Amino acid sequence: MKNKLIQITNLSINEVLGNEIILPSLYFKTFDENAKNLKLNLNNEKEQEEMQHFISDEFNSINDYMNTTISSIETLSVATKIAKVAIKNNDVKSLEKIQNSMSTLEQELISLRDEIYKDPFTNTYNRKWIYKTLIDKDSKLKEKGIFVLINIKDFDYVKEEHNELIANNLLIFILNFLNKQLKKEGIKYQSVRFFHDTFLILVKDESRTSLNTLLLNIMEMMKNTTLKSKSGIVLQARFNFSTLEYRENDNFQIILESLTQGLNE
């Protein structure tokens, strides 16, 4: 159910992204249409019950984030008070203690940030991260760079023909292969899971030509490898990509449209 909802969300966002203004009514309409196409009946009693569970799980996660945040703020407040006294009294032991609790706090905040901004399955950033970090409220990009849009070929085919586990393994294999080669070439990048089978990679300080060459070579290298499931199914890992250079203040949606178009050419 959750996977289907994610799939419907991705399809709906993809369809409405081209519009300058997205009214809730347009999103609901598109969502409803895609739900019907994927045979999810939102009025069905059983599916409504599942939806309730899903909403309740999401609520519990939000509640957990809130509790962690509140507890972190309390720790910070206590630490600040102790620090003030310790600095006044030149108390090294207390300061050491504070340093320890600060680093614990830092770890908690990192894991909290990861829970919000990371895709738990691939450990790449999620779309929320783009909206938080890369673009401003007018959808303008904050810095210049190069985008690489990667589409995992055959993901839906493998999921339908074989099963989701094999499709997910294919996705992870390609992602790991890409990561290994990008790191080997010393590329500085961040990757985002943009749709279920699509990743957006942000690269800085590289030329688009050399990046295109590298990605073409990674594609070719991948052709020499096969993937085998436990049940003996041998698959070939393949991906498509398109790249685009962007400047500060470029509109993210327009860039994304060009990238998607490049992917289909």
Place this chain on the structure above:
Amino acid sequence: MLQSLRYLKNKNNTHTLFLIDILYMKDINYVYGYKNGDLIISQVHDLLNEIVKNEIPKTLNKIVKYKLKYLYIDVFEFKIQANLSLKKIQEIKDIILLKIEERDFYLDKDNSININLTIGCTKGKIEDLRIYAEKALSNAKMNYSEFAYFDPHFFNEQDNKTNLIKTLQYNINEKKVEPYLQKIVSCQDQSIYKYEALMRVFDKDDNILYPAVFIEKSKKFRLYTKLMAILIRKVSLYIRKYKINISINLDFSDMLNPKLKKIIIDELKNNHIGEMLTIEILESEKITNYELVNDFIQEVKKYGVKVAIDDFGSGFSNYDNILNLNIDYIKIDGSLIKNIDTDIYRSLIKSIVDFSKLHKIKVVAEFVSDLKILRYVKTLDIDYAQGYYFNKPQHITEILGEKNEK
């Protein structure tokens, strides 16, 4: 006419093909003799016939045409004229494996043995079907598993192969093969000491192809020698034209290759490039005869060529082998340098450096990708460094551009 129509109809229908291989047949022949080997093969054939006649129709629940025949002496081809689901394919595979592996196969008189099978399977139109079933079979054997199924959705490798062959032939005919150069710098003052030449070829759109994409394949397609010949001649030309020191990589088979050896010796004799050429030899388990390597080294050294051992410290490196070779440089493997910030790797690198200094061999650190690694390299008293911190491999004109700017 009728026959042609039947062929066309057959060609367009989807078939499912199983290749059934008797595992370790050579061993059976070796241990029990060919007569017993033949006996085993004929019993397996009979049993497979029994299975396909009696068991498989029950599983398929419908009448389908099938054919069982010998493909090779110990491999059977079982073709079903139907587009079977993966579930049915798995069921058929399970039946065959179970029936064969539970059976005792008789040798002469009363002795019997058990045998194992490996099965490769695929389905699709009749053309290319066997190629992919063989791929599945070879994949299963390579991974020591009983079964592999090659998904027909991915039947496009033939095109890839043809494209790469065309690309390599285009590079050979047009002499497009190019040595891309990576700087090797002195650790003391970071001045350029020499360049390592790394082979690049180009596709029809002029995109660079990296060695990982084409080197192994070019050996398979028997085009590697031609590529290397162009590379060696271009390196010789650049040495003469730009008066720079360049090193090239050779592996054991290159040294034994009479054509490549002749090209190198001719270039050394006729163009006097020896003093500016370094040959990097990959020290690996593939070197089966160190005497031959030494003969080659002695011969090129007559012309002033320097010799380096490449990737030292990886898998099969051996100090004893090094002592028996007359070499000038050791290039420490990148996998060690990448981890130079950990104590264990640092002490390993230090031991290589100490050994090299003792034997008056200069040391080069590869994969120096940042300042932090370079600092560690300097503290270990390594002589030369190479890596992305200095430059990625570049076309010679790009490097000369840099030189002119200075």
